[in-house]
Amino acid sequence: MKKSKRPLLAIPYVVWMAIFVVAPIIMVVIYAFSTAGGGFTLENFTRMGTYTVIFTRSFRLALIATVVCLLIGYPLSYMMAKEGPRFQRVGMMLIMLPMWVNFLLRTYSWMSILEKNGLLNQFFSAIGLFDLINAVFGTNIQYFHMIGTQGAVVLGMVYNYLPFMILPIYSVIVKLDNSLLEAARDLGASSTAVFRKVIFPLSLPGILSGVTMVFVPSVSTFAISRLLGGGTQMLLGDLIEQQFLGGAYNPHLGSAIALVMMIIVVVCMWIMNHFGEGEEQAVML
Amino acid sequence: MNLRKKNGLLNRCFMGLVFLFLYAPIFLLIIFSFNAGNSSVVWKGFSVRWYAELFQNRIIMQSVYTTLLVSLLATAIATVAGTLAAVGFYAMRRRWRDPLMTVNSIPMMNADIVTGVSLCLLFVAIFGFWNDFAEHYRLVINLFGEVYRITFPKLSLGFGTLLIAHITFNIPYIILSVGPKLRQMDKNLVDAAQDLGCTWFQAFWKVILPEIMPGIVSGALIAFTMSVDDFVISYFTAGSATSTLAMAIYGMTKKRVSPEINAVSTLLFVTVLALLAIVNIRESRAEAAARRQHS
Numbered sequence: 001m002k003k004s005k006r007p008l009l010a011i012p013y014v015v016w017m018a019i020f021v022v023a024p025i026i027m028v029v030i031y032a033f034s035t036a037g038g039g040f041t042l043e044n045f046t047r048m049g050t051y052t053v054i055f056t057r058s059f060r061l062a063l064i065a066t067v068v069c070l071l072i073g074y075p076l077s078y079m080m081a082k083e084g085p086r087f088q089r090v091g092m093m094l095i096m097l098p099m100w101v102n103f104l105l106r107t108y109s110w111m112s113i114l115e116k117n118g119l120l121n122q123f124f125s126a127i128g129l130f131d132l133i134n135a136v137f138g139t140n141i142q143y144f145h146m147i148g149t150q151g152a153v154v155l156g157m158v159y160n161y162l163p164f165m166i167l168p169i170y171s172v173i174v175k176l177d178n179s180l181l182e183a184a185r186d187l188g189a190s191s192t193a194v195f196r197k198v199i200f201p202l203s204l205p206g207i208l209s210g211v212t213m214v215f216v217p218s219v220s221t222f223a224i225s226r227l228l229g230g231g232t233q234m235l236l237g238d239l240i241e242q243q244f245l246g247g248a249y250n251p252h253l254g255s256a257i258a259l260v261m262m263i264i265v266v267v268c269m270w271i272m273n274h275f276g277e278g279e280e281q282a283v284m285l
Numbered sequence: 286m287n288l289r290k291k292n293g294l295l296n297r298c299f300m301g302l303v304f305l306f307l308y309a310p311i312f313l314l315i316i317f318s319f320n321a322g323n324s325s326v327v328w329k330g331f332s333v334r335w336y337a338e339l340f341q342n343r344i345i346m347q348s349v350y351t352t353l354l355v356s357l358l359a360t361a362i363a364t365v366a367g368t369l370a371a372v373g374f375y376a377m378r379r380r381w382r383d384p385l386m387t388v389n390s391i392p393m394m395n396a397d398i399v400t401g402v403s404l405c406l407l408f409v410a411i412f413g414f415w416n417d418f419a420e421h422y423r424l425v426i427n428l429f430g431e432v433y434r435i436t437f438p439k440l441s442l443g444f445g446t447l448l449i450a451h452i453t454f455n456i457p458y459i460i461l462s463v464g465p466k467l468r469q470m471d472k473n474l475v476d477a478a479q480d481l482g483c484t485w486f487q488a489f490w491k492v493i494l495p496e497i498m499p500g501i502v503s504g505a506l507i508a509f510t511m512s513v514d515d516f517v518i519s520y521f522t523a524g525s526a527t528s529t530l531a532m533a534i535y536g537m538t539k540k541r542v543s544p545e546i547n548a549v550s551t552l553l554f555v556t557v558l559a560l561l562a563i564v565n566i567r568e569s570r571a572e573a574a575a576r577r578q579h580s
Binding site: 005006007008009010011012013014016017019020021022023024025027028031072075076079080082083086089090091093094095096097098099100101102103104105106107108109110112113115117118119122159162163212216217219220222223226227237240241244245251254255258261262265268269 | 292296299300303304306307308309310311313314317325326366367369370372373374376377381385388389391392394395396397398399400402403404405406407410449450452453456485510513514516517520521530531534535538542546547550553554557558561565568569
Protein backbone atom coordinates (compact mmCIF):
# COMPACT_ATOMS: atom_id res chain seq x y z
CA MET A 1 0.00 0.00 0.00
CA LYS A 2 2.78 2.39 0.90
CA LYS A 3 4.37 2.20 -2.53
CA SER A 4 1.23 2.87 -4.49
CA LYS A 5 1.30 6.58 -3.65
CA ARG A 6 4.50 7.43 -5.43
CA PRO A 7 3.23 7.21 -9.03
CA LEU A 8 0.88 10.06 -8.13
CA LEU A 9 3.89 12.40 -8.07
CA ALA A 10 3.99 12.15 -11.84
CA ILE A 11 0.42 13.36 -12.32
CA PRO A 12 1.19 17.08 -12.64
CA TYR A 13 3.73 16.39 -15.32
CA VAL A 14 1.47 13.95 -17.13
CA VAL A 15 -1.18 16.68 -17.30
CA TRP A 16 1.47 19.16 -18.43
CA MET A 17 2.60 16.78 -21.18
CA ALA A 18 -0.97 16.29 -22.34
CA ILE A 19 -1.42 20.05 -22.74
CA PHE A 20 1.98 21.18 -23.98
CA VAL A 21 3.39 18.14 -25.77
CA VAL A 22 0.48 16.07 -27.07
CA ALA A 23 -2.08 18.82 -27.74
CA PRO A 24 0.33 20.94 -29.86
CA ILE A 25 1.09 17.91 -32.03
CA ILE A 26 -2.63 17.29 -32.48
CA MET A 27 -2.93 20.96 -33.48
CA VAL A 28 -0.25 20.48 -36.14
CA VAL A 29 -2.08 17.44 -37.52
CA ILE A 30 -5.41 19.30 -37.60
CA TYR A 31 -3.86 22.30 -39.34
CA ALA A 32 -2.01 20.10 -41.83
CA PHE A 33 -5.25 18.44 -42.96
CA SER A 34 -7.48 21.51 -43.07
CA THR A 35 -8.05 24.64 -45.10
CA ALA A 36 -8.27 28.18 -43.78
CA GLY A 37 -12.04 27.74 -43.86
CA GLY A 38 -11.87 24.66 -41.67
CA GLY A 39 -12.67 21.88 -44.16
CA PHE A 40 -10.71 18.70 -44.65
CA THR A 41 -8.12 18.76 -47.41
CA LEU A 42 -5.02 17.02 -48.67
CA GLU A 43 -4.04 20.02 -50.72
CA ASN A 44 -1.36 21.08 -48.23
CA PHE A 45 0.51 17.89 -48.98
CA THR A 46 0.07 17.96 -52.73
CA ARG A 47 1.27 21.57 -52.78
CA MET A 48 4.57 20.42 -51.30
CA GLY A 49 5.39 19.06 -54.76
CA THR A 50 6.24 22.61 -55.83
CA TYR A 51 8.94 22.71 -53.18
CA THR A 52 10.77 19.56 -54.30
CA VAL A 53 13.93 21.59 -54.89
CA ILE A 54 13.97 22.73 -51.28
CA PHE A 55 13.27 19.23 -49.98
CA THR A 56 16.08 17.64 -51.97
CA ARG A 57 18.49 20.46 -51.13
CA SER A 58 17.70 20.15 -47.41
CA PHE A 59 18.18 16.42 -47.39
CA ARG A 60 21.33 16.54 -49.46
CA LEU A 61 23.02 19.23 -47.37
CA ALA A 62 21.96 17.63 -44.08
CA LEU A 63 23.21 14.25 -45.28
CA ILE A 64 26.58 15.67 -46.33
CA ALA A 65 26.89 17.49 -43.00
CA THR A 66 26.06 14.28 -41.11
CA VAL A 67 28.64 12.26 -43.02
CA VAL A 68 31.31 14.91 -42.50
CA CYS A 69 30.46 15.07 -38.78
CA LEU A 70 30.77 11.30 -38.56
CA LEU A 71 34.10 11.29 -40.42
CA ILE A 72 35.50 13.91 -38.04
CA GLY A 73 33.61 12.90 -34.91
CA TYR A 74 34.29 9.17 -34.84
CA PRO A 75 38.08 9.31 -35.05
CA LEU A 76 38.11 12.19 -32.57
CA SER A 77 35.97 10.29 -30.04
CA TYR A 78 38.13 7.23 -30.50
CA MET A 79 41.31 9.18 -29.91
CA MET A 80 39.83 10.98 -26.92
CA ALA A 81 38.91 7.66 -25.33
CA LYS A 82 42.54 6.56 -25.57
CA GLU A 83 43.84 9.56 -23.65
CA GLY A 84 44.37 9.86 -19.90
CA PRO A 85 41.45 10.72 -17.61
CA ARG A 86 42.46 14.33 -17.12
CA PHE A 87 42.87 14.94 -20.85
CA GLN A 88 39.48 13.32 -21.42
CA ARG A 89 37.70 15.48 -18.91
CA VAL A 90 39.21 18.71 -20.17
CA GLY A 91 38.58 17.63 -23.75
CA MET A 92 34.91 16.91 -23.14
CA MET A 93 34.57 20.24 -21.38
CA LEU A 94 36.14 21.97 -24.37
CA ILE A 95 33.66 20.28 -26.68
CA MET A 96 30.67 21.39 -24.61
CA LEU A 97 31.95 24.90 -23.96
CA PRO A 98 31.22 26.49 -27.36
CA MET A 99 27.53 25.90 -26.66
CA TRP A 100 27.76 28.74 -24.18
CA VAL A 101 28.33 31.23 -26.94
CA ASN A 102 25.07 31.59 -28.77
CA PHE A 103 25.10 29.57 -31.99
CA LEU A 104 23.86 32.52 -34.03
CA LEU A 105 26.85 34.52 -32.92
CA ARG A 106 29.29 31.72 -33.68
CA THR A 107 27.72 31.36 -37.09
CA TYR A 108 27.88 35.11 -37.61
CA SER A 109 31.54 34.92 -36.71
CA TRP A 110 32.02 32.50 -39.58
CA MET A 111 30.54 35.15 -41.86
CA SER A 112 33.42 37.47 -41.12
CA ILE A 113 35.86 34.63 -41.78
CA LEU A 114 34.35 33.57 -45.10
CA GLU A 115 33.42 36.98 -46.52
CA LYS A 116 34.84 38.40 -49.72
CA ASN A 117 37.11 40.66 -47.68
CA GLY A 118 37.04 38.24 -44.76
CA LEU A 119 39.91 36.86 -42.76
CA LEU A 120 40.37 33.71 -44.80
CA ASN A 121 40.64 35.62 -48.06
CA GLN A 122 42.96 38.15 -46.40
CA PHE A 123 45.10 35.27 -45.22
CA PHE A 124 45.20 33.62 -48.65
CA SER A 125 46.13 36.88 -50.27
CA ALA A 126 48.82 37.55 -47.65
CA ILE A 127 50.54 34.24 -48.30
CA GLY A 128 50.34 34.93 -52.01
CA LEU A 129 47.96 32.11 -52.88
CA PHE A 130 46.00 34.18 -55.39
CA ASP A 131 49.16 35.41 -57.09
CA LEU A 132 50.31 31.82 -57.39
CA ILE A 133 47.02 30.63 -58.84
CA ASN A 134 46.85 33.56 -61.24
CA ALA A 135 50.42 32.95 -62.37
CA VAL A 136 49.86 29.23 -62.91
CA PHE A 137 46.44 29.29 -64.51
CA GLY A 138 46.54 32.72 -66.06
CA THR A 139 43.35 33.70 -64.28
CA ASN A 140 42.65 36.89 -62.40
CA ILE A 141 41.00 36.06 -59.10
CA GLN A 142 41.26 38.30 -56.08
CA TYR A 143 39.23 36.24 -53.64
CA PHE A 144 37.44 32.92 -53.20
CA HIS A 145 33.70 33.08 -53.29
CA MET A 146 32.71 31.21 -50.12
CA ILE A 147 29.82 32.94 -48.42
CA GLY A 148 26.39 32.28 -49.90
CA THR A 149 27.34 28.85 -51.22
CA GLN A 150 26.06 25.44 -50.23
CA GLY A 151 29.52 24.63 -48.96
CA ALA A 152 29.26 27.46 -46.45
CA VAL A 153 25.89 26.15 -45.25
CA VAL A 154 27.32 22.65 -44.79
CA LEU A 155 30.27 24.15 -42.93
CA GLY A 156 27.86 25.94 -40.60
CA MET A 157 25.96 22.72 -39.93
CA VAL A 158 29.13 20.72 -39.27
CA TYR A 159 30.47 23.45 -37.03
CA ASN A 160 27.29 23.77 -34.98
CA TYR A 161 26.36 20.10 -34.64
CA LEU A 162 29.74 18.35 -34.44
CA PRO A 163 29.57 18.17 -30.60
CA PHE A 164 26.27 16.27 -30.91
CA MET A 165 28.10 13.62 -32.93
CA ILE A 166 31.16 13.44 -30.69
CA LEU A 167 29.43 13.18 -27.32
CA PRO A 168 27.27 10.06 -27.87
CA ILE A 169 30.01 8.18 -29.73
CA TYR A 170 32.58 9.07 -27.10
CA SER A 171 30.32 8.04 -24.23
CA VAL A 172 29.77 4.62 -25.84
CA ILE A 173 33.43 4.00 -26.71
CA VAL A 174 34.71 5.07 -23.31
CA LYS A 175 32.42 2.58 -21.59
CA LEU A 176 33.52 -0.39 -23.71
CA ASP A 177 34.53 -3.34 -21.56
CA ASN A 178 38.29 -3.58 -21.55
CA SER A 179 38.29 -7.34 -21.05
CA LEU A 180 36.48 -7.78 -24.37
CA LEU A 181 39.29 -6.03 -26.21
CA GLU A 182 41.92 -8.00 -24.33
CA ALA A 183 40.10 -11.25 -25.04
CA ALA A 184 39.98 -10.42 -28.76
CA ARG A 185 43.68 -9.66 -28.76
CA ASP A 186 44.57 -12.74 -26.76
CA LEU A 187 42.66 -14.81 -29.25
CA GLY A 188 44.92 -13.48 -31.94
CA ALA A 189 43.04 -10.60 -33.52
CA SER A 190 45.14 -7.86 -35.06
CA SER A 191 44.36 -4.31 -33.96
CA THR A 192 42.45 -3.65 -37.18
CA ALA A 193 40.42 -6.80 -36.57
CA VAL A 194 39.76 -5.73 -32.97
CA PHE A 195 38.47 -2.44 -34.25
CA ARG A 196 36.44 -3.89 -37.09
CA LYS A 197 34.93 -6.83 -35.23
CA VAL A 198 34.63 -5.55 -31.65
CA ILE A 199 34.94 -1.81 -31.16
CA PHE A 200 33.03 -0.64 -34.21
CA PRO A 201 29.97 -2.92 -33.82
CA LEU A 202 29.75 -2.08 -30.13
CA SER A 203 29.87 1.64 -30.84
CA LEU A 204 27.01 1.47 -33.36
CA PRO A 205 24.37 2.71 -30.90
CA GLY A 206 26.48 5.83 -30.30
CA ILE A 207 26.92 6.35 -34.02
CA LEU A 208 23.21 6.03 -34.68
CA SER A 209 22.20 8.48 -32.00
CA GLY A 210 24.94 10.85 -33.15
CA VAL A 211 23.68 10.63 -36.71
CA THR A 212 20.13 11.41 -35.58
CA MET A 213 21.25 14.25 -33.35
CA VAL A 214 23.11 15.85 -36.25
CA PHE A 215 20.73 15.07 -39.08
CA VAL A 216 17.49 16.28 -37.43
CA PRO A 217 18.68 19.79 -36.54
CA SER A 218 20.58 20.07 -39.85
CA VAL A 219 17.58 19.26 -41.99
CA SER A 220 15.39 21.69 -40.03
CA THR A 221 17.70 24.66 -39.54
CA PHE A 222 16.75 28.06 -40.88
CA ALA A 223 19.17 30.41 -39.20
CA ILE A 224 22.34 28.81 -40.57
CA SER A 225 21.12 28.82 -44.14
CA ARG A 226 20.02 32.42 -43.82
CA LEU A 227 23.33 33.60 -42.40
CA LEU A 228 25.82 31.56 -44.40
CA GLY A 229 23.67 30.83 -47.44
CA GLY A 230 23.01 34.52 -47.99
CA GLY A 231 19.29 33.90 -48.47
CA THR A 232 19.84 31.99 -51.69
CA GLN A 233 20.01 28.50 -50.19
CA MET A 234 16.53 28.08 -48.79
CA LEU A 235 16.01 24.97 -46.64
CA LEU A 236 12.97 23.25 -45.13
CA GLY A 237 13.37 25.26 -41.93
CA ASP A 238 13.20 28.53 -43.88
CA LEU A 239 10.10 27.28 -45.66
CA ILE A 240 8.31 26.50 -42.39
CA GLU A 241 9.42 29.76 -40.79
CA GLN A 242 8.04 31.74 -43.72
CA GLN A 243 4.65 30.07 -43.40
CA PHE A 244 4.35 31.11 -39.76
CA LEU A 245 6.23 34.36 -39.22
CA GLY A 246 7.35 35.40 -42.66
CA GLY A 247 5.76 36.93 -45.70
CA ALA A 248 4.13 33.78 -47.10
CA TYR A 249 1.77 33.38 -44.14
CA ASN A 250 0.08 29.98 -44.40
CA PRO A 251 0.15 27.96 -41.16
CA HIS A 252 -1.71 25.09 -42.84
CA LEU A 253 1.06 24.47 -45.35
CA GLY A 254 3.66 25.09 -42.63
CA SER A 255 2.00 22.49 -40.42
CA ALA A 256 1.98 19.96 -43.23
CA ILE A 257 5.75 20.42 -43.72
CA ALA A 258 6.27 20.24 -39.95
CA LEU A 259 4.29 16.99 -39.93
CA VAL A 260 6.54 15.54 -42.61
CA MET A 261 9.53 16.52 -40.52
CA MET A 262 8.02 14.82 -37.48
CA ILE A 263 7.58 11.64 -39.48
CA ILE A 264 11.27 11.78 -40.42
CA VAL A 265 12.14 12.01 -36.73
CA VAL A 266 9.86 9.09 -35.88
CA VAL A 267 11.54 6.99 -38.58
CA CYS A 268 14.97 7.92 -37.19
CA MET A 269 13.86 7.00 -33.67
CA TRP A 270 12.40 3.73 -34.87
CA ILE A 271 15.65 2.77 -36.57
CA MET A 272 17.56 3.71 -33.45
CA ASN A 273 15.35 1.70 -31.13
CA HIS A 274 15.78 -1.20 -33.49
CA PHE A 275 19.49 -1.19 -32.87
CA GLY A 276 19.23 -1.48 -29.11
CA GLU A 277 19.63 0.86 -26.20
CA GLY A 278 21.56 3.59 -27.94
CA GLU A 279 18.98 6.26 -27.34
CA GLU A 280 19.21 6.62 -23.61
CA GLN A 281 22.97 6.46 -23.50
CA ALA A 282 23.19 9.21 -26.01
CA VAL A 283 21.07 11.64 -24.10
CA MET A 284 22.74 10.73 -20.86
CA LEU A 285 26.08 12.00 -22.04
CA MET B 286 38.47 1.61 -22.55
CA ASN B 287 42.21 1.23 -22.37
CA LEU B 288 44.05 0.47 -25.55
CA ARG B 289 47.70 -0.30 -25.46
CA LYS B 290 48.61 2.01 -28.32
CA LYS B 291 48.66 5.67 -27.34
CA ASN B 292 47.92 8.48 -29.76
CA GLY B 293 50.75 9.35 -32.08
CA LEU B 294 51.76 12.82 -33.21
CA LEU B 295 49.47 12.66 -36.22
CA ASN B 296 46.44 11.91 -34.08
CA ARG B 297 47.29 14.70 -31.68
CA CYS B 298 47.53 17.08 -34.64
CA PHE B 299 44.11 15.95 -35.84
CA MET B 300 42.59 16.64 -32.41
CA GLY B 301 44.30 20.01 -32.33
CA LEU B 302 42.84 20.90 -35.73
CA VAL B 303 39.32 19.94 -34.67
CA PHE B 304 39.58 22.08 -31.56
CA LEU B 305 40.97 24.92 -33.64
CA PHE B 306 37.94 24.57 -35.93
CA LEU B 307 35.59 24.67 -32.92
CA TYR B 308 37.26 27.63 -31.29
CA ALA B 309 38.43 29.82 -34.17
CA PRO B 310 35.14 31.76 -34.47
CA ILE B 311 34.95 32.15 -30.71
CA PHE B 312 38.49 33.49 -30.40
CA LEU B 313 37.77 35.84 -33.25
CA LEU B 314 34.68 37.07 -31.49
CA ILE B 315 36.57 37.63 -28.23
CA ILE B 316 39.46 39.41 -29.96
CA PHE B 317 37.16 41.73 -31.89
CA SER B 318 35.17 42.60 -28.78
CA PHE B 319 38.32 44.57 -27.84
CA ASN B 320 38.51 46.29 -31.21
CA ALA B 321 38.50 50.09 -31.17
CA GLY B 322 36.66 50.22 -34.50
CA ASN B 323 33.26 48.69 -35.10
CA SER B 324 34.34 46.25 -37.78
CA SER B 325 34.71 42.53 -37.15
CA VAL B 326 37.32 42.17 -39.87
CA VAL B 327 39.57 45.24 -39.60
CA TRP B 328 41.59 45.73 -36.41
CA LYS B 329 41.78 49.36 -35.30
CA GLY B 330 43.57 48.99 -31.96
CA PHE B 331 42.76 47.83 -28.45
CA SER B 332 39.90 49.36 -26.50
CA VAL B 333 37.29 48.40 -23.94
CA ARG B 334 34.85 50.85 -25.48
CA TRP B 335 32.26 48.19 -26.34
CA TYR B 336 32.18 46.92 -22.78
CA ALA B 337 31.38 50.42 -21.57
CA GLU B 338 28.74 50.91 -24.24
CA LEU B 339 27.22 47.52 -23.53
CA PHE B 340 25.92 48.67 -20.16
CA GLN B 341 24.34 51.71 -21.81
CA ASN B 342 22.55 49.61 -24.40
CA ARG B 343 19.00 49.16 -23.10
CA ILE B 344 17.93 46.62 -25.73
CA ILE B 345 20.82 44.25 -25.12
CA MET B 346 20.70 44.54 -21.34
CA GLN B 347 16.96 43.93 -21.38
CA SER B 348 17.36 40.83 -23.56
CA VAL B 349 20.17 39.49 -21.35
CA TYR B 350 17.91 39.99 -18.35
CA THR B 351 15.01 38.20 -20.08
CA THR B 352 17.28 35.31 -21.11
CA LEU B 353 18.68 34.82 -17.62
CA LEU B 354 15.29 35.21 -15.95
CA VAL B 355 13.50 32.77 -18.23
CA SER B 356 16.38 30.26 -18.05
CA LEU B 357 16.62 30.39 -14.26
CA LEU B 358 12.86 30.19 -13.72
CA ALA B 359 12.39 27.43 -16.28
CA THR B 360 15.31 25.44 -14.86
CA ALA B 361 14.06 25.79 -11.28
CA ILE B 362 10.49 24.80 -12.12
CA ALA B 363 11.56 22.02 -14.48
CA THR B 364 13.99 20.62 -11.91
CA VAL B 365 11.32 20.31 -9.23
CA ALA B 366 8.60 19.05 -11.56
CA GLY B 367 10.97 16.75 -13.44
CA THR B 368 12.37 15.17 -10.29
CA LEU B 369 8.90 14.49 -8.90
CA ALA B 370 7.78 13.12 -12.26
CA ALA B 371 10.86 10.86 -12.51
CA VAL B 372 10.23 9.45 -9.02
CA GLY B 373 6.61 8.86 -10.03
CA PHE B 374 7.55 7.26 -13.36
CA TYR B 375 9.96 4.82 -11.78
CA ALA B 376 7.44 3.73 -9.18
CA MET B 377 5.02 2.85 -11.98
CA ARG B 378 4.60 -0.42 -13.73
CA ARG B 379 6.37 -0.80 -17.05
CA ARG B 380 3.07 -0.88 -18.87
CA TRP B 381 2.41 2.72 -17.82
CA ARG B 382 5.95 3.97 -17.68
CA ASP B 383 7.06 3.07 -21.20
CA PRO B 384 4.44 5.03 -23.14
CA LEU B 385 4.86 8.02 -20.82
CA MET B 386 8.63 7.97 -21.30
CA THR B 387 8.09 7.92 -25.06
CA VAL B 388 5.90 11.02 -24.87
CA ASN B 389 8.49 12.56 -22.56
CA SER B 390 11.22 12.16 -25.18
CA ILE B 391 9.20 13.85 -27.93
CA PRO B 392 10.35 17.44 -27.26
CA MET B 393 13.94 16.22 -27.12
CA MET B 394 13.86 14.24 -30.33
CA ASN B 395 11.69 16.54 -32.38
CA ALA B 396 13.29 19.24 -34.45
CA ASP B 397 13.27 22.52 -32.52
CA ILE B 398 11.31 24.24 -35.23
CA VAL B 399 8.51 21.65 -34.99
CA THR B 400 8.30 22.05 -31.21
CA GLY B 401 8.28 25.81 -31.58
CA VAL B 402 5.69 25.89 -34.34
CA SER B 403 3.36 23.42 -32.62
CA LEU B 404 3.45 25.33 -29.33
CA CYS B 405 2.86 28.55 -31.25
CA LEU B 406 -0.24 27.04 -32.89
CA LEU B 407 -1.55 25.88 -29.51
CA PHE B 408 -1.03 29.24 -27.81
CA VAL B 409 -2.62 31.15 -30.65
CA ALA B 410 -5.64 28.82 -30.66
CA ILE B 411 -6.14 29.01 -26.89
CA PHE B 412 -5.73 32.79 -26.87
CA GLY B 413 -8.15 33.06 -29.76
CA PHE B 414 -10.85 31.30 -27.74
CA TRP B 415 -10.02 33.19 -24.58
CA ASN B 416 -9.97 36.62 -26.18
CA ASP B 417 -13.30 35.93 -27.88
CA PHE B 418 -14.68 34.96 -24.52
CA ALA B 419 -13.13 37.99 -22.80
CA GLU B 420 -14.67 40.30 -25.33
CA HIS B 421 -18.23 39.11 -24.74
CA TYR B 422 -18.33 38.28 -21.06
CA ARG B 423 -17.29 40.00 -17.91
CA LEU B 424 -17.42 38.93 -14.34
CA VAL B 425 -20.03 40.77 -12.31
CA ILE B 426 -19.70 40.43 -8.59
CA ASN B 427 -22.20 41.81 -6.16
CA LEU B 428 -20.33 42.37 -2.92
CA PHE B 429 -22.31 43.96 -0.08
CA GLY B 430 -24.44 45.89 -2.50
CA GLU B 431 -21.39 47.20 -4.42
CA VAL B 432 -21.31 45.86 -7.98
CA TYR B 433 -17.86 45.12 -9.37
CA ARG B 434 -17.43 44.55 -13.07
CA ILE B 435 -14.25 42.70 -13.88
CA THR B 436 -13.21 42.46 -17.48
CA PHE B 437 -10.98 39.53 -18.41
CA PRO B 438 -7.57 40.60 -19.70
CA LYS B 439 -6.67 39.81 -23.26
CA LEU B 440 -3.80 37.43 -23.66
CA SER B 441 -1.03 37.31 -26.23
CA LEU B 442 2.35 35.66 -26.76
CA GLY B 443 4.94 37.00 -24.34
CA PHE B 444 7.06 36.12 -21.35
CA GLY B 445 4.50 33.65 -20.00
CA THR B 446 4.37 31.56 -23.16
CA LEU B 447 8.15 31.74 -23.45
CA LEU B 448 8.48 30.37 -19.93
CA ILE B 449 5.99 27.56 -20.58
CA ALA B 450 7.87 26.58 -23.73
CA HIS B 451 11.20 26.51 -21.90
CA ILE B 452 9.79 24.44 -19.04
CA THR B 453 8.34 22.02 -21.57
CA PHE B 454 11.63 21.35 -23.32
CA ASN B 455 13.65 21.35 -20.07
CA ILE B 456 11.77 18.71 -18.08
CA PRO B 457 12.74 15.76 -20.36
CA TYR B 458 16.44 16.47 -19.73
CA ILE B 459 15.87 16.38 -15.96
CA ILE B 460 13.93 13.12 -16.16
CA LEU B 461 16.53 11.49 -18.38
CA SER B 462 19.34 12.41 -16.05
CA VAL B 463 17.48 11.53 -12.81
CA GLY B 464 16.06 8.26 -14.18
CA PRO B 465 19.28 6.19 -14.21
CA LYS B 466 20.05 7.24 -10.62
CA LEU B 467 16.61 6.02 -9.56
CA ARG B 468 17.18 2.76 -11.37
CA GLN B 469 20.55 2.24 -9.65
CA MET B 470 19.05 2.94 -6.24
CA ASP B 471 18.35 0.01 -3.95
CA LYS B 472 14.56 -0.17 -3.85
CA ASN B 473 14.61 -1.73 -0.39
CA LEU B 474 16.01 1.49 1.07
CA VAL B 475 12.67 3.25 0.77
CA ASP B 476 10.79 0.29 2.20
CA ALA B 477 13.26 0.08 5.06
CA ALA B 478 12.84 3.78 5.82
CA GLN B 479 9.09 3.47 5.83
CA ASP B 480 9.16 0.32 7.96
CA LEU B 481 11.29 2.22 10.43
CA GLY B 482 8.59 4.84 10.73
CA CYS B 483 9.24 7.44 8.06
CA THR B 484 6.22 8.91 6.34
CA TRP B 485 6.49 8.58 2.57
CA PHE B 486 7.37 12.25 2.33
CA GLN B 487 10.20 11.78 4.83
CA ALA B 488 11.36 8.74 2.91
CA PHE B 489 11.43 10.85 -0.23
CA TRP B 490 13.22 13.78 1.42
CA LYS B 491 15.76 11.85 3.46
CA VAL B 492 16.39 8.71 1.43
CA ILE B 493 15.55 9.19 -2.25
CA LEU B 494 16.59 12.80 -2.70
CA PRO B 495 20.19 12.53 -1.40
CA GLU B 496 20.62 9.40 -3.47
CA ILE B 497 19.57 11.00 -6.78
CA MET B 498 21.09 14.45 -6.13
CA PRO B 499 23.97 14.10 -8.66
CA GLY B 500 21.43 13.31 -11.37
CA ILE B 501 19.31 16.30 -10.43
CA VAL B 502 22.30 18.65 -10.51
CA SER B 503 23.58 17.47 -13.87
CA GLY B 504 20.05 17.55 -15.30
CA ALA B 505 19.57 21.11 -14.08
CA LEU B 506 22.88 22.12 -15.66
CA ILE B 507 21.94 20.62 -19.01
CA ALA B 508 18.50 22.25 -18.84
CA PHE B 509 19.98 25.66 -18.05
CA THR B 510 22.47 25.36 -20.90
CA MET B 511 19.69 24.40 -23.30
CA SER B 512 17.57 27.34 -22.16
CA VAL B 513 20.33 29.89 -22.59
CA ASP B 514 21.35 28.53 -25.98
CA ASP B 515 17.84 28.16 -27.38
CA PHE B 516 16.83 30.38 -30.21
CA VAL B 517 14.31 28.59 -32.42
CA ILE B 518 11.67 27.66 -29.83
CA SER B 519 11.89 31.11 -28.20
CA TYR B 520 11.57 32.74 -31.60
CA PHE B 521 8.19 31.10 -32.18
CA THR B 522 6.75 31.43 -28.69
CA ALA B 523 7.93 34.78 -27.33
CA GLY B 524 5.81 37.03 -29.52
CA SER B 525 7.06 40.36 -30.78
CA ALA B 526 7.33 42.29 -27.52
CA THR B 527 9.57 39.91 -25.57
CA SER B 528 13.08 39.21 -26.77
CA THR B 529 15.84 36.93 -25.54
CA LEU B 530 19.50 37.56 -26.28
CA ALA B 531 19.44 35.03 -29.11
CA MET B 532 16.43 36.77 -30.66
CA ALA B 533 18.11 40.16 -30.31
CA ILE B 534 21.18 38.77 -32.07
CA TYR B 535 19.05 37.27 -34.83
CA GLY B 536 17.34 40.60 -35.34
CA MET B 537 20.73 42.27 -35.70
CA THR B 538 22.20 39.73 -38.12
CA LYS B 539 19.79 41.02 -40.75
CA LYS B 540 21.79 44.24 -40.77
CA ARG B 541 24.98 44.18 -38.75
CA VAL B 542 25.74 42.75 -35.32
CA SER B 543 26.94 45.52 -33.07
CA PRO B 544 30.21 44.84 -31.23
CA GLU B 545 28.46 45.14 -27.86
CA ILE B 546 27.07 41.69 -28.56
CA ASN B 547 30.63 40.38 -28.86
CA ALA B 548 31.37 41.99 -25.51
CA VAL B 549 28.37 40.44 -23.73
CA SER B 550 29.15 37.01 -25.20
CA THR B 551 32.75 37.28 -24.12
CA LEU B 552 31.65 38.06 -20.58
CA LEU B 553 29.26 35.10 -20.58
CA PHE B 554 31.88 32.78 -22.05
CA VAL B 555 34.57 33.80 -19.56
CA THR B 556 32.15 33.34 -16.64
CA VAL B 557 31.24 29.81 -17.73
CA LEU B 558 34.89 28.99 -18.41
CA ALA B 559 35.84 30.13 -14.89
CA LEU B 560 33.00 28.17 -13.29
CA LEU B 561 33.88 25.00 -15.20
CA ALA B 562 37.56 25.40 -14.36
CA ILE B 563 36.76 25.70 -10.65
CA VAL B 564 34.49 22.64 -10.71
CA ASN B 565 37.10 20.70 -12.67
CA ILE B 566 39.96 21.56 -10.33
CA ARG B 567 37.91 20.69 -7.28
CA GLU B 568 36.86 17.37 -8.80
CA SER B 569 40.38 16.34 -9.73
CA ARG B 570 41.59 17.34 -6.24
CA ALA B 571 38.88 15.21 -4.66
CA GLU B 572 39.82 12.32 -6.95
CA ALA B 573 43.49 12.66 -6.10
CA ALA B 574 42.65 12.68 -2.40
CA ALA B 575 40.49 9.58 -2.82
CA ARG B 576 43.29 7.82 -4.67
CA ARG B 577 45.76 8.66 -1.89
CA GLN B 578 43.41 7.21 0.71
CA HIS B 579 43.08 3.99 -1.23
CA SER B 580 46.78 3.41 -1.69
